[in-house]
Structures are given as C-alpha cells and as structure tokens.
Amino acid sequence: MHRRHLLAAALAAPALAAPALLAAPARAQAVSRAQTLRVVPETLTTILDPHFTTSFTARDFSYLVFDTLFAMDDQWRPQPQMVENFERSADGLTWRFTLREGLAFHDGAPVTAEDVVASLRRWAARDALGGLLLRATATLQPVDARSFRLVLARPFGLVLEALAKPGAMVPMIMPKRLAETPPSQPIATPIGSGPYRFVAEEYRPGDRIVLARNAAYRPREGAPVWASGGKLARFERVELIAMPDVSTQVAALTTGEVDYLERVPADVLPVLERNRQVKVQVVSPFGYQGILRFNHRLPPFDNPKVRRAVMLAVNQADYLPGVAGRPEFGRECRSFYGCGTPYETTAGLPPATDFAAAQKLLAESGADLSRPVVILHPADAPGIAALGLVTQDLLTKLGFKVDLQSMDLNTFFGRRARPEGWNVFHTTNTVPDMQTPLQNVYLNGAGPGPAGFAGWPEDAEVEKLRGEFAAASSEEARKQLSEKIHARAAEAGFYMPLGQFVTPSAWRADLTGVLTGPAMFLWNIGR
Numbered sequence: 001m002h003r004r005h006l007l008a009a010a011l012a013a014p015a016l017a018a019p020a021l022l023a024a025p026a027r028a029q030a031v032s033r034a035q036t037l038r039v040v041p042e043t044l045t046t047i048l049d050p051h052f053t054t055s056f057t058a059r060d061f062s063y064l065v066f067d068t069l070f071a072m073d074d075q076w077r078p079q080p081q082m083v084e085n086f087e088r089s090a091d092g093l094t095w096r097f098t099l100r101e102g103l104a105f106h107d108g109a110p111v112t113a114e115d116v117v118a119s120l121r122r123w124a125a126r127d128a129l130g131g132l133l134l135r136a137t138a139t140l141q142p143v144d145a146r147s148f149r150l151v152l153a154r155p156f157g158l159v160l161e162a163l164a165k166p167g168a169m170v171p172m173i174m175p176k177r178l179a180e181t182p183p184s185q186p187i188a189t190p191i192g193s194g195p196y197r198f199v200a201e202e203y204r205p206g207d208r209i210v211l212a213r214n215a216a217y218r219p220r221e222g223a224p225v226w227a228s229g230g231k232l233a234r235f236e237r238v239e240l241i242a243m244p245d246v247s248t249q250v251a252a253l254t255t256g257e258v259d260y261l262e263r264v265p266a267d268v269l270p271v272l273e274r275n276r277q278v279k280v281q282v283v284s285p286f287g288y289q290g291i292l293r294f295n296h297r298l299p300p301f302d303n304p305k306v307r308r309a310v311m312l313a314v315n316q317a318d319y320l321p322g323v324a325g326r327p328e329f330g331r332e333c334r335s336f337y338g339c340g341t342p343y344e345t346t347a348g349l350p351p352a353t354d355f356a357a358a359q360k361l362l363a364e365s366g367a368d369l370s371r372p373v374v375i376l377h378p379a380d381a382p383g384i385a386a387l388g389l390v391t392q393d394l395l396t397k398l399g400f401k402v403d404l405q406s407m408d409l410n411t412f413f414g415r416r417a418r419p420e421g422w423n424v425f426h427t428t429n430t431v432p433d434m435q436t437p438l439q440n441v442y443l444n445g446a447g448p449g450p451a452g453f454a455g456w457p458e459d460a461e462v463e464k465l466r467g468e469f470a471a472a473s474s475e476e477a478r479k480q481l482s483e484k485i486h487a488r489a490a491e492a493g494f495y496m497p498l499g500q501f502v503t504p505s506a507w508r509a510d511l512t513g514v515l516t517g518p519a520m521f522l523w524n525i526g527r
Contacts, residue, residue: 031212034527035236037511038258040249041520043381043409044242046205048198049186050172051123053413054441056430059168060262060520061240063227064211065106066172066192069097069116070164071227074517076432078164079228081220082111082173082193092473095150095159096143102218105175106197113142118179120171125183127169128441131451132470133162155471157478158438166227166518167433183450195219195233195523206410209240224524226517234513234526244380253278253506259527260507262520263383266325272506280506282329283516286431289338290319290387290498291442293427293455297419300373300400305365307493312350313358313394316499322386323428324501333500336440336486338431343482348490349497355397362398372403376425378412387426387498395424416454425454431500432518436478437466437485442495457494 041060047053050062071081080086084100103111117140124130134140138153150159163171178187190198196211203209219230241258243249250268252258254275264272264280272278292314294301301307316332324330333339334346373395377388388404395402405422407415416425434440443466444451447458462485469481507514513524 031237037235037238037260037522037525037527039238039240039260039520039522040243040252040258040262041240042263042383043244043378044206044209044240046410047186047413048190048209050174050190051119051126051169051183052186054168054429055409055413056168056519057409059170060522061209062170062172062190062192063194063519064196064238064522065190065194065198066170066174067103067194067231068164068170068172068227070160071229072164072166072518073225073228078160079225081164081228082116092155092157093152095152097148097150099146100218100220101146103193104216105193106191106214106216107175108216109175110145111173111193112145112176113148115176115179116173117142117148118176119173122174122179122181122183123169123171125450127171128444128453129158129162129165129438130169130171132156132438132466133159136470155473157472158436158470162438164227165433165439167430167439193217195231196238207242211238211240212236224515224521226515227519227521231523233523238522246382253508256508259511260505260514260522260525262505263503264506265382266329266504269325269504277509278506279509279511280504281514282502282504283514283520284430284502284518285516286338286340286518287329287500287502288323288383288428289333289431289434289500290316290323291427291429292387292391292496292498293425293442294493294495295419295423296455296457297448298423299371300365300367300369301423301493303365303367304493305361306367308350308491309358309362309365310395310398311358311493311496312354312361313398314350314496314498315353316497318394319387319390319498320501322390323383324499324503329503330499330501334497336434336443336489336494336497337436337482338434339500341431341435343436343479343486345483345486347483348487358398369399370401372401373423374403374405374421376412376415376422377404377406378409379406381409381412383428383503384409384426387428391424391426419448419456426498430518437469437482443485443489445489445494455495457489457492459488459492459494462488462492 045058047058069082070078084098086097124134136156139151142148181187195217197214199210213233213236222229320330334349335344337343392402441453444453445459445462446452448456465485472478512526515521
C-alpha cells in the first residue's frame, strides 16, 4: 500500500496511535503540555558528547545543552557568544579572549578560562579544523578566571571561523573535568552552560531525550540569527523523541501529539500542506550534500583506479529522487564544497557520467570482483539509506558482488570508525559544513591515525595545501589553493558527491519564532 494511503488510515484513528507514542513519565506531569516542545529529529542520537562524532543529530542536541565562544550569523560572520570581548595583535599571532560575566554550568559551577582551554584542546583532538588550529598554536593558556590567550606559532587566517563553526564537531564548552575525558571515549553525562539542561533521570536511550529550561542561563542581547545572538528558552521542557515510522510522525503532528518534525519526506508533504494547523518550510536554504565514501585502507578501494571507475559511473540523477523527493528540492552538483558557496568548483571530478569509461577503467585496475563489497547501511536514516540502495544497484551493474549490511544509525557511526569490515558508506552533510577545504572533513588527507577521518585517504600534498590555505592572508590566495586541493583530492578519489538537496521541516502552526540555519536550532521557539 502507498504510504499516503497508510497515512489516511492513521489519521482516521489518531486515538489508537497517540497513547503508544508518547506516554510521558509521571515526573513530567508537573510541566504542562503547553510548556513542552516535542520534537522528532530525523534520528535520535545516543551519543551525547559534542566532540565525539560528526553526527548532526548529536550536534543539534548539543546546541541545546552547551554553548560556544563564537557563533555564525546568516552572513557567515563569526559573532561573539560566550566571549565578551577579544583582542588581536597586529601580526595576527596573539589573541586574548575575555568571557562574559556570570556564565555558569548546569551544576552551578562558574565557567572559567580553564574550562575553555580544556574544552578547546579536547575538541581539537577530534575535529579536523580544530586540529589544524591547534597544530598552528604555540600556547593556549588561561590568563585569569575569565580570560585566556591563544598564541600562534605560524599564521592561521581562520581563528574566529574555527571557533564559530556550526558544523559537527562544534567547539562547545564543558567543565574541565569532563573535557579531560580521553578523546577516544565519550563523556558520561552532558553538562554544559546552554539554554537547556539534560535531565538524566528521564533519559531513555534510543527512545527519548528530555531537557529542562536552564533558569540560570544568561542569553546574549540581540536577536537570534542562526547560531548567534540571544538564545531564549521559551519552553520549560524539550523532548526529543525517536519515531522512525513516517506515517506515525505525520499522524502525531496532525493530532498535536508532537510539535516539530525535522525532516519530512516529499511523498507525505501533500497531507501536511493541506492541513491549516501545520506549517511546512525549508529551514536550511543550502541543504545537504550526498556522499559516497570509500574505505581507502582495504581492497578494492585502496586502488585509485577502482575509486575513479565508480565515480565515473555515478549518475547523480539516480540518487536525488530518493533524498530530495521533488525536483525543486534537488540539484546535481559536482563540487566537494557544494554549489552556491564561495569556493564552488568542479576541478578534478568527472564532468559527466560515463559508464563505458568506468567499465574500461575497472578492467584496467585488475580488481578482484569476486570478493564482496560491504556497504554500511543505516536503515533507520531514510535520507542516507536511499543513497545506499542506489549504489548497491550501481556496483552490481559494474560487476561487483555487494553485501548491503543494514544497521541502526548509531551502530553505523561505530562501524565506520573502524578501518576493517567495510568498503563503502554513505552519508549526508550540511553544505555549509563542506564549503572550505578545512571544514569539509572528507578532504582530510592525513590517512590512518587520530588525525585522519573515516575512509582515511592519505595524501601529503593535500595536507600541505590545506595548511597553506589555513595560513593564507588573502581571499585570492585561498581561492587558488581551494581549487588545487579540490582537483588533487578529486583525482585521488577521496569521495564522490551525490548531489545537493534540501528537505522541508514541519511544525504546528501555533509555534512562533522558528529559526532558519544550517542546524536545527530549537531556542527562540514559543507557542
């Protein structure tokens, strides 16, 4: 039966669905339904550490609990957030930052410069851009309780941009004792200084995350713009709820059992668009990039000819319907940096699909096609799973044996972090997180080890050029370097972009103040 028909049946009997969906714990009854924002993210994270994963669902949760030193506005300008003021030396090598007065963590402890320094070091141990910043740093030390100093060993032209980056992993600030958790393991309990606090006693892994308004939070003055400005917690309580079935999501939104759906598949949009009690809107205008990532450490994709053969065979038009749904929501885009971004280029990537050339190159590679190619397939993440099904068909047509291994998203993140046991994975990433050679983690050429990233391409020249990009003082120089990096990484087959797309969100029409931006920002929303 078509999903739209299933929706009609679900909407005809909402009373049957609601009790099973959202039976709230007894302790939650003190907060009224009107004071509670119920949100269904695309998937519910089980990783509550902002420095541990590039998952955007973990990032969106973390934005509620933690705060940042700087934040991006809608013009891609870093704006002070936890920082009150800062000074930069004439040569650009010495920076001094002072925190706002009265900042406190959810356990009541004041936020200090020691907390900030420890948090930045932990973030830099995990994040590609943070790692480049730290490697360019001579000293990073507290000056007093509210001030810290960053002294660069060599020029780094993106200090504020790194501290304000909105994409995972975001440099969020936590207490020093948590930041001293080894970077190889996630923190046990998330404690930040953000507008909402994590309610540990109501946490149900894989089912529900509950947050309560942080009454001690001191928002910045000024209107909220993307991740910057005043973060006003207008609800007493936020519930993030796992609800993988789309029909159940739509029924729950229609009846008011939930307030906000992060991603709405295009085939169910007509049901919601006809409902005057629901608003449907694209909140992230740049959208997402689809990604086909190879494991460079294992055959057959340790061979650049095999990687390039698959890239030649990719037809983005085959992938876009599964993630975009409607033609107006998707576009072909052969740029690692995304289309519509300052450094957009197609240098080095195949200009068009050429299946015959792909077959010829694959034959020349001498690849053993009798060994199964393992695709990691997060079946509970529709926006990613759709990509894997297309690649399964593509690789089969090229002559590979394909083993599509289904799992949940959190297992997927764990599996892809290990170099053994897989050959290909797919994901999507927000285009603003891809727009420079430093922000795009898939252009990391550090290879295996803690400095690399899943897939582990190794290219010393790419790393050298990325270092030059970081140190460049002019936009013209950065433009030239970004072109060179793109061309070399594309020719080496770091990964294959699968197109660019946006997805609409949906929420109850009585909600006000819903923010646009590259992440799901849930502050400022009222009823």
